[in-house]
Amino acid sequence: MGHPVVAVAIVFVSAAIAMAASSQYSHHPLDPLTATEITAIRAAVLASPLVPARPLFFHYVGLDEPDKPDVLSYAYGAADAAATSSQMTLPRRAFVIARAGGQSHEFTVDIAADNASVLSHAVHRGPGFPMFTDEDQIAAMALPYTYPPFVESVRRRGLDVGEVGCGVLSRGWFGAEQPAYGGARVAKMKCVVVDYNATANIYARPVEGVVMVVDLDRMAIIGYRDRAVFMVPKAEGTDYRADKVGPPFTGPAAPPGVVVQPDGRGFHVHGHLVKWANWEFHVGFDMRAGTVISLASVNDTDAGGLKRRVLYRGFVSEIFVPYMDPEEEWYFHTFTDAGEYGLGALASQLQRGADCPANAVYMDGYYAGSDGKPVKAEDVICLFERYAGDVAWRHTNGIGLGGLFSEVRPDVTLVVRMVVTVGNYDYTLDSEFKTVGSIKIVVSLSGILDMKAINYTHVDQIREDTHGTLITENTIGVYHDHFVTYHLDLDIDGTRNSFIKNNIVPKRNTGVRATGGAPTPRRSYWTVLYEVAETEAEGQVNINSAPADLLFVNPSKKTKIGNEVGYRLIPTGATATSLLADDDYPERRASYTKKQVWVTPYNKSEKWTSGLYAEQSTGDDNLAAWSKRNRSIKDEDIVLWYTVGLHHVPYQEDFPVMPTISGALEVRPSNFFERNPLIRTKPPENSPNCSCSIGGSA
Amino acid sequence: MGHPVVAVAIVFVSAAIAMAASSQYSHHPLDPLTATEITAIRAAVLASPLVPARPLFFHYVGLDEPDKPDVLSYAYGAADAAATSSQMTLPRRAFVIARAGGQSHEFTVDIAADNASVLSHAVHRGPGFPMFTDEDQIAAMALPYTYPPFVESVRRRGLDVGEVGCGVLSRGWFGAEQPAYGGARVAKMKCVVVDYNATANIYARPVEGVVMVVDLDRMAIIGYRDRAVFMVPKAEGTDYRADKVGPPFTGPAAPPGVVVQPDGRGFHVHGHLVKWANWEFHVGFDMRAGTVISLASVNDTDAGGLKRRVLYRGFVSEIFVPYMDPEEEWYFHTFTDAGEYGLGALASQLQRGADCPANAVYMDGYYAGSDGKPVKAEDVICLFERYAGDVAWRHTNGIGLGGLFSEVRPDVTLVVRMVVTVGNYDYTLDSEFKTVGSIKIVVSLSGILDMKAINYTHVDQIREDTHGTLITENTIGVYHDHFVTYHLDLDIDGTRNSFIKNNIVPKRNTGVRATGGAPTPRRSYWTVLYEVAETEAEGQVNINSAPADLLFVNPSKKTKIGNEVGYRLIPTGATATSLLADDDYPERRASYTKKQVWVTPYNKSEKWTSGLYAEQSTGDDNLAAWSKRNRSIKDEDIVLWYTVGLHHVPYQEDFPVMPTISGALEVRPSNFFERNPLIRTKPPENSPNCSCSIGGSA
Known part of the structure; x- marks a missing residue:
């Protein structure tokens, strides 16, 4: 979330649709x-x-x-x-x-x-409130138009009240330093110029300086402040709609291309169950979490197709987006997107052939509107096989010792995708299944920056910290973080697992030869120190602090030669952690963002890392609070919480719509299989058997 | 490099091929x-x-x-x-x-x-030697068969001398602690069982305990040690050739798929010059560096197609692979693959439809054999457009304020690929060009582990540090690192650039309101402290130590609103740095691996980060040595040296051939363009103009 002026998703409230539920598919308990x-x-x-x-x-x-x-x-x-x-x-x-x-x-x-x-x-008696509803936001958005101080503020800026629109922003939590309003369910509102003839990019034109407080239960404006007038940035150059930027389309482009699968798709969807290659899993939908992957298991084809468990349940638990402007109109921008707005509720209808390639299939979701009636979220999940030109494994044997041959197995993966548009930002959230046994979760950010209007038109005019980058005239792209936290209930080959830190530690070569060899001039090396995390405190890891392979293992299952079966974590970019002070309010609410990795014992109620009532939460019901009990996590049913984090310093290229940037985590079998499970995989069809071999034994 | 038993590439020494040089293309000076x-x-x-x-x-x-x-x-x-x-x-x-x-x-x-x-x-009068030649290796490989102590060692192990083969391994450099042999050009040799009827996987069956020293100029064995007999691991389960593992092919597989481009390819290759979308660049080949990308420039379509420089020259300067076993037969495994063996010379013929997809085009390379005659390296570079199902940018505007539309631009990239097989390991080295203006360099590792034979068949038998993982019976996958160092002579919009650290630093909110607002309860935030690296010492960065955006900027070119034009570095996984002690010999040779980022002033002679004579180099002519002069790098023609690093703890899945694992660096325009260069890019063909818009203004 950034500037949440239009955080309301597509709402189809239709009895006809409600009746159109599938009838033939017999329910799975996780549907x-x-x-x-x-x-x-x-x-x-x-x-x-x-x-x-x-x-x-x-x-x-x-x-x-x-x-x-x-x-x-x-x-x-x-x-x-x-x-x-x-x-x-x-x-x-x-x-x-x-x-x-x-x-x-x-x-x-x-x-x-x-x-x-x-x-x-x-x-519910404690602090915090549930997610905003559509109704909360739609009703609140109507209030400013008839609120005289606001009408006056708009006039002061030379604008017409009909050309502005306001949105509901969570106000965060700042303890006793913020007015209590008698415990009412309040939020803030900020506004933008809305003129779709001039530009689609409403976020580019903030009405800066004005902040309202709205009581969402009474549905009334209860606080108002118009501190100062700032220039409204111009609309020119901000639009991004195809019919407004062309023709001619002068931007760089590659030719059209489409993946053709002559034998058809390789995956089967039965209701919400998916089977593909060596994988089986269930795809669910939740109005808060978005896509939920459950019961993912991999067939061990070298063990006669034995179905082996990997992931009980995986979903995005929270997206925490604190902005780094401490000033009056911005300090409270500390959004918890899932808990305040709902990722499933804000899932965007996927654009066929653009958000997902032509070989994708689509799933709908249903959630409840504020009136309780079902809302159909159409085409919000897609599944497709990804032919990216990558290689799963390869080796060329040189001619030196008489054998010249090359064996190559191209990599094809299965992607489960959802795009969540939380106001200005668009998160493409992928779960990518690999035949090698990996699951890769990928977070890709695009959409529109949260922008602050400022009177400057050139960097040379700026003397103070503007808390962001001047990205176009009169516009600051405000510094912020994205922390996307996954709940990954890994069950590696069974329910009871342990979390292992294989610490990679430097050693001095002492000359003691374990195998009886002569002393060597080598002075150093590294080795692996195996460490079992006993309790939750030991399960918290900053992955940038010291090198280690982090694994989830099943201590009661071993390979034939005695290694514990496991999966390891492979972070791939976006490993930022929070820089907020420990005593700062947003940090208290989301203190888990100080480490990328937390491990907890499974507890059915511990789903939402920012708490069940995340809106205005105080940190008393979050991942860090639960973990203070420091429960045992050794040989237990344990859960991985992993945060993909980015510090986002905006650049001009992020305007008017930001090019995608990604971060990922792969969980990869590591002594889970007896050996590479793809050795017996057939080479590509275009050449029989030894397709990828050239030459032969010489 | 790991166990370099057959480090010799495909050698076609043919006058006919030598004459077959292209005749019509007029030379580019970098061809x-x-x-x-x-x-x-x-x-x-x-x-x-x-x-x-x-x-x-x-x-x-x-x-x-x-x-x-x-x-x-x-x-x-x-x-x-x-x-x-x-x-x-x-x-x-x-x-x-x-x-x-x-x-x-x-x-x-x-x-x-x-x-x-x-x-x-x-x-050449100093230390170090040039790359090994094919002849060095082929001739040396013949020596052991007639060397009586070796014949005896083989007999002792119950093997026939005809079923073993040996390879040349660089012996590294260990100062006066290693015999000098009168300054002769010596290497070591180790051996494996070679029986292609039993298995293609010669690396899986080392003849452990035997190490020879060979004088490559005299071409004679001058040192010999058979310390102890170890079990030779069995061949069963080690083969990976398609015709040996099937049919039936029982491994998991996705269905065939192929990218079809109805309008054909989008790129044009004229000799070695490539034009694609908004990119132009030159693709070269060098027997040491492999692929060389030069003169990459991007057309600024928003500025009337102005050609703007990005990269003068980029190539892999070195691949340093130190193993972490300090014992007698292994301590010297500290390979500098480019400088000792040559990446271009070891480039593998790419397998069509497997190493590169069906829409790829291929280029050959030529290098000199040890006799000076040309060797054709056929199909060693491929170029293809990658349709991976990614999104270049997107935004869905919610219905809240009256405008429901979705704009999505799929991402297509151009990949330039080479696979270098250095003995056991296969490096897939990609340069990926993106229409958004990024160049992403991707290192993907596959191939075969360097394995040590051991008498253990089960983990429970092991009491000491074996310096690796028991990956199958009698076989240790030895711990090691991969450090792939790129020479990237970025010339951002011109020759003179500066290296900027935009340090992301936490701040206490002091209540001083620059813009005149009221005090806020926010207690902390972060901001960006701009730091210009003045000299080489300030250009050395461990990217895991503190958060920062690292940029190359052109200080004399600014955007219209006054930001310095630049590109920033986005590391994507594989950010390991060396853990070796500073006084250890291999570390002295490759001390640049302690930081991922080094910046030096351009110097035509500073190409090879491990020195021109990397074989047995002493560290007197490497990146760290050059940088000790601490030259100015501010507003100069500067070069980025970036190391993709991995600590590799082997797992059973890495056997018998390792599934691909990757690391990458993206250099991405950051205030280089006035705005996102893809805004005026046409949406996908399958729907006209607003193809990706749903609905319209409401």
Whole structure:
């Protein structure tokens, strides 16, 4: 999130769509809620006598997934074979957060076919609020137009009130240093010039200097400040719509190209289950997390196709975006995008042939609007096989000792993609499955900078710290961070795992020869010191501090020659950590961003790294708070929390729309297989058998 | 390099091929030497009375490129327009290193059409030797078969001398602690079992315990040690040839797929010049460096197609691979692959449809064999457009303020690829050009581990540090590093550049409001402290030590709003630095591997980071040594040296052939363009104009 003027996604509230839920696919216990189910849940909550207060708005409606042991039994069969997947029926439940009477209500709802009933109800008493709703934002956006001080501010700037628009921004949390407003659910509002004839780029034209405070439950402006007038940046050069920048299209371009698969796709989607090459997994959807990958397992083809578990559940738990301008209109820009706005709710409809290539298939999502009715999020997930021209493995044997041959296996991967547009920013979130057994999570950022209007038109005029880069006239691209935190419940070959730091440490060559050789003149080397993380404190790692291979291993499973089976983490760029002071409020809310790696014991309730009620959260219910208990993580069911982090210093090229920049984490089998699982993979079709061999034995 | 048993590449010594040089393309001054030219150079050197000693072996023959100002004038026109490219004829010269009479001779050779003459000659007097030749290795490999102690060692192991083969390994440099052998050009030799009927994987079956010393000039074994007998690992499960692992091919596989470009390719190759989208560059070939990218410039389409310089010359300067086993048979494994073996000489013939996709085009290289005759390296460079399914930029505008539209531009890049197989390891070396103006250099490692035989068959038997991982029975994958160092002579929008560290530093919020706002409860933020590197010492950076954006800027060129035009470095994984002790011999030779980034003033002679004579180099002529002068690098013609580094702890999956692992550096325009250069790029063809827009203004 940056400047959240239009943080509201595409809303189709349609009974017809709600009825169009698929009928033939028999439910998997982790399937996301269907439109029919959401409709039934709404009816159950509204019919419940437990919360008579009205109006009642739905802030979150999602699957309350069955307990993990039950899901594992369903998916893989129970350990004692008492129950198998074909015999089990698991409870189908939803978790709901609704606001009514100034309170946040939690409901557990039992769903049976088209019926639903409330199982339990509780009122949230602690700090924080649920995600904003569409209604919160749409209703609030209407307020300034009839608020006289705002109308006056707009006039002062020579603008017409009809050409401005305002958006709801979370105000963060700053303890007693920020007005309490009697505990009301308040947010801030800031505004931009909206003139789509002049430019699509509303973020490029902020009405700087004006900040409002809005009470979202009372739906009224309760605070107002117009500190100073700043120049509104010009619209010229800011548009990015194809029909406004051309023709002619003078930008650089490569010719069209499309991947053709003569034998068709290699993956099969049955409901939400996907099978591809040696992988099987489930793709879910949640209005807060977006895409949820579950029950990913890899077939060990060298072990007769044995299905081996890798990932129980993986999803983006939070995107924390603190801006680095401490000044009045900007200091509170410390967004927790998932917890405040919802990644699934803000997933963009993927553009066919552009967001995803022509060989992609698409999935829809359903979530609840603020009225509880189902909203269809169309084409928000795509899956495609990626033919990037990479090589999975290769070797050329030289002619020197009589054998000249080359063996090459091209790499093809399966990508599961969602694009989440949180106001100005667009996050392309990929899970990439590799036949070698890796899962690579890739975060790619594009979209529009959060911009501050300033009266300067040239760098030479600037004397003070503007907290950003002058990226065009009258416009500062404000410094900020992106911290995308993944919840990755790795279950390497089973539930109980340990977290290992294979520390790579320098050693002095002492001349003691373990194998009986002569002393050597070599003075140093490095070796690997194996360290098991015993408790959560030992599971927190800054990966830039010292070299180490970090692994999740199953200590009770070993390869034939005795290595613990495991997966290791391979960070690939974007390893920034937070530079905020420990006593600063946003840092207290998101202190987990000081380390890229945290490991916790699995706890069904610990899903949201910024807390269940992330909006105005205080840090009492976040990853760092849970971990203070310093629970054992050795040979337990453990969860990896990994943060992809970027310090973003804007440059002029980031304007008016930013070129994509990426960071990634690969989890890669490491002593998981007995050997490279791709050795028996067929070489490319275009040449039989030894296609990739040239020559032969000489 | 690892275990260099068969470090010898494909050698076609053929007069017919030598004559087959292209005739129609008129030379660019940076074109690599043709077969005809190499033939003429050979004749000139052999005819020269300056070195009568015979035999004479050619160790290096490469282009001695014209001076940089002349090349720039040729390519871009002189600053004063006195000479333009069409008028200039530049001298055509070669640089040759040959061994004769126990000395290393340097020749500069003038080439005129099919004739050549020696211009100058010098004898190298300092430490170090030129690259090994094919002949060095082939002749040495024959020696052990008739060396009685070796024949006896082989018998002791129950092997037949006909089923073993040995290879030449550089012995590194260990000062006075290693025998001097009277200054002779010596190397070590180690051996493996070679039985292609049993397995292609000769590296999997080392004859451990035996090390020989060979005098390469006398071509005789002058040292021998058989310390102990170790088990020879079994062949079973080690082969990787398609016709040996199948059919059936039981490994996981994706379906075939191919990129189809209905309008054809987007790039044009004229001789060695490539034009694609907004890029122009020259692709060269050198027997030591491999691919050389020169004169890369980008057209600024927003500035009327102005050609703007980015990279004068970029190539891999060295690949340093120290192993971490200090014991007798392994301590000297500290390879400098480019300087000892030659990356171009070891470039593998690319496998069509496997190493490069079907839409690739290929280039050959020519180099000199040890007899000076031209060797054709066929299909060693490929170029292809990469359709990976990535997005160049995108934004979806939400419906909130009345405008719902989505604009997406898919990303297509141009890859220039070479695969260098240095004995066991295969390096895929890509230069990827992006329309956004970036160049991404990608190092991908595959191939075969350097393995040590050991008597253990299970981890539980191991009590001491084996300096590696037991990856299969009787086999240790030895710990090691890979440091791939690039010479990148960036010339950002001109020759004189500065190196800037935009340090990202935490600040305490003091409450002083530069813009006159009220105090805020925000307690901290970060800002950017601009630092110009004045001298070489300030140009050395460990990128993991503190957050900073590192840029090359042209201080005399600014954007319209006053930002210095620049490119910044974006490291993407593989940022390891050396852990060797500063006083250790291999570290003294390659002390530049302690930092990923070095910046030096341009000096035509400073090409090889490990020194011109890297073989047994002592560190007196390397990047660190040059930089000790601490020359000015501010507003000068400066060069970036960037090292992609990996600590490689082997895992069982790396056996018998290692799945590819990658690291990269992107250099990306940062205030170079006035704005994102892709805004005026046409959306995909499959939908007209606003193809990627959904909906419209509401």
